[in-house]
Amino acid sequence: MTDSLAPERRSWNMSRIRGKDTKPEIAVRKALHAAGYRFRLHVKELPGKPDIVLPKWKTVVFVHGCFWHSHDGCKDATIPKTKTEWWVEKLAKNKIRDTLNCEALVRAGWHILIVWECSFKQSSEFSDIERFKEIASGFIVNGSDVFEISYHNMTSSNVLCNKKAR
Numbered sequence: 679m680t681d682s683l684a685p686e687r688r689s690w691n692m693s694r695i696r697g698k699d700t701k702p703e704i705a706v707r708k709a710l711h712a713a714g715y716r717f718r719l720h721v722k723e724l725p726g727k728p729d730i731v732l733p734k735w736k737t738v739v740f741v742h743g744c745f746w747h748s749h750d751g752c753k754d755a756t757i758p759k760t761k762t763e764w765w766v767e768k769l770a771k772n773k774i775r776d777t778l779n780c781e782a783l784v785r786a787g788w789h790i791l792i793v794w795e796c797s798f799k800q801s802s803e804f805s806d807i808e809r810f811k812e813i814a815s816g817f818i819v820n821g822s823d824v825f826e827i828s829y830h831n832m833t834s835s836n837v838l839c840n841k842k843a844r
Contacts, residue, residue, distance in 0.1 A: 701797045703729050703741040706810075710739075713811040715818065724788070726779030735818050739788040740776075744795045748773050749828065753794050784823050791817055794828035 698720055707730060710717060717739075718731045728738035744754035748769045758765050783790055789815060810827070817825045 697709065700741065700743070700795075702743075702793070703726040705798055705827065706730065706739060706741050706793055706814075709811045710814065713815050717817075722797060725778070725786075728783075732818060735789070736829065737791060738783060739791045739793060739814075741793045742776075742795065745773075746772060747776060749794050752794070754796055767782045780824060789817070792826045794826065797828050819824050829838050843844070 690830065707717070707719075710730065710732075715732055717735070718733065720729065721731045724738065724742065726738075727740045727795050730739035731737075735781040742749065745756070746769070749755040753833070757769070788823055793814075797810070812829060831842075
């Protein structure tokens with residue numbers, strides 16, 4: 679299947695995709711702020727430059743786009759039909775980089791909350807901001823090494839980050 683857009687137009691479209699201050703990220707920030715948490719944004723000194731850093735709680739939050747971070751089992755994480763080999767390689771590298779950053783953060787003593795973009799879709803129980811605040815607050819206060827919130831599940835994750843890295 680060929681792309682319906684000219685290469686120049688596709689390039690322009692792709693250049694407009696934001697890496698920070700996305701709608702899901704802003705929703706997470708608003709929920710955390712409303713719950714009384716204060717944080718820093720995009721701290722360059724930490725591996726992976728987390729979207730949100732709660733230094734008091736030694737917790738970082740990544741708000742992952744399902745496509746860009748290859749969210750397993752998510753319908754939004756499909757491989758494009760054009761330049762398939764290139765996309766498979768690119769998305770695999772993203773996933774490897776996420777894992778390495780996660781392991782480095784855990785070794786440094788940080789707790790990691792991963793919020794997937796799909797968790798804020800209409801049909802998700804987490805689209806209710808109060809429910810999200812409750813779940814996120816529980817993790818931040820009680821903490822485990824890595825916790826994921828997505829449309830599909832909430833899990834303490836051993837898959838994304840190898841806890842033996844400590």
